[in-house]
Amino acid sequence: MRSLFRAARLALCVGLAASAATSPTSAWAGLNGNQAWASSFNSTNPPAQGGRDGAAASSGPASPAGSPGSVNPNGIVNGSPYASTLVGRRFRSEALERTWSYIVYLPPGYRADGDKFPVLYLLHGNNGNANDWITQGHLQTTADALIERKEMPPVVIVMPQGGTDWYVDRKEKMETAFFDDLLPDVEAHFAVSAQRSGRMIGGVSMGGFGALRYAFEQPERFCGAMLLSPAIYANEPPPDSAARRVGVFGEREFDPHVWHALNYPVLWNRYMSRPLRLPFFIASGDDDLTIQAESGALYTRLRQAGNAAALRIIDGGHTWTVWSALLPGALRYTTACVRP
Numbered sequence: 001m002r003s004l005f006r007a008a009r010l011a012l013c014v015g016l017a018a019s020a021a022t023s024p025t026s027a028w029a030g031l032n033g034n035q036a037w038a039s040s041f042n043s044t045n046p047p048a049q050g051g052r053d054g055a056a057a058s059s060g061p062a063s064p065a066g067s068p069g070s071v072n073p074n075g076i077v078n079g080s081p082y083a084s085t086l087v088g089r090r091f092r093s094e095a096l097e098r099t100w101s102y103i104v105y106l107p108p109g110y111r112a113d114g115d116k117f118p119v120l121y122l123l124h125g126n127n128g129n130a131n132d133w134i135t136q137g138h139l140q141t142t143a144d145a146l147i148e149r150k151e152m153p154p155v156v157i158v159m160p161q162g163g164t165d166w167y168v169d170r171k172e173k174m175e176t177a178f179f180d181d182l183l184p185d186v187e188a189h190f191a192v193s194a195q196r197s198g199r200m201i202g203g204v205s206m207g208g209f210g211a212l213r214y215a216f217e218q219p220e221r222f223c224g225a226m227l228l229s230p231a232i233y234a235n236e237p238p239p240d241s242a243a244r245r246v247g248v249f250g251e252r253e254f255d256p257h258v259w260h261a262l263n264y265p266v267l268w269n270r271y272m273s274r275p276l277r278l279p280f281f282i283a284s285g286d287d288d289l290t291i292q293a294e295s296g297a298l299y300t301r302l303r304q305a306g307n308a309a310a311l312r313i314i315d316g317g318h319t320w321t322v323w324s325a326l327l328p329g330a331l332r333y334t335t336a337c338v339r340p
Contacts, residue, residue: 167210
């Protein structure tokens with residue numbers, strides 16, 4: 001097994017492993033016979049800068065390094081009671097008609113044959129990928145610290161690859177895939193809750209658009225939501241928004257009618273008429289002027305309607321520097337909805 005890991009690292013041209021004392025032990029594992037390897041993430045990697053709508057540059061997948069982890073026959077890395085693990089899985093999505101992948105954070109103490117854990121689904125931004133939560137958002141070290149200090153319960157965190165689909169059924173049936181394929185696959189392969197009281201949703205920028213839409217459409221599925229710099233322009237996206245050029249909201253060019261048909265205001269009355277509502281954590285950087293204004297407007301409208309919400313505005317723009325700084329408070333607030 002050790003020679004397998006060494007060969008994988010050599011083939012990927014990876015340098016020396018970081019010391020386990022300076023970075024949290026992680027593990028990427030492909031399931032169903034796919035190759036698995038252990039890795040260490042250096043939580044001091046500088047966040048990349050970027051533009052609007054989650055266009056902060058992605059650093060791509062983390063480089064495999066460190067010592068091999070303990071992998072069970074199904075490819076899932078066995079969690080230690082003292083450390084979290086990261087697991088990757090690929091599966092066939094019927095809605096997307098292709099293989100789809102996601103990353104899973106397994107908290108300290110997780111056991112595949114143990115009790116079911118609450119689960120948080122996090123959606124990445126445009127021009128980003130699921131790895132950004134780990135490499136730029138420092139999610140693993142942040143969650144580990146909050147759990148150790150008992151500031152949030154141990155939760156499983158699922159980060160799917162969302163491409164530039166804006167999490168709607170347009171270029172691909174991404175929304176259908178999320179509910180009909182991803183949730184059942186996660187619940188079948190990991191010890192996670194399938195109940196509303198143990199399931200949460202969140203996202204950054206484009207992912208915030210998707211998370212808000214999913215929360216408004218199916219509040220019976222989630223007990224809480226976190227929106228970091230959500231690209232939720234109530235009117236139309238600004239000229240520099242990625243929403244205008246990704247081929248989602250219009251066939252050949254941006255179509256405002258498609259945008260309005262898929263954005264949250266059209267879902268407002270139905271959501272507010274239903275008995276189940278979610279608390280929302282909404283946050284942005286103060287230099288992200290349009291999204292800051294949209295975030296404040298959503299927060300005010302929710303509070304005026306009697307819906308629980310929290311708003312945080314901190315110094316900075318539309319970057320992972322801001323989102324990484326917001327993540328501890330977002331996780332504390334969002335996971336507070338979990339009930340045994």
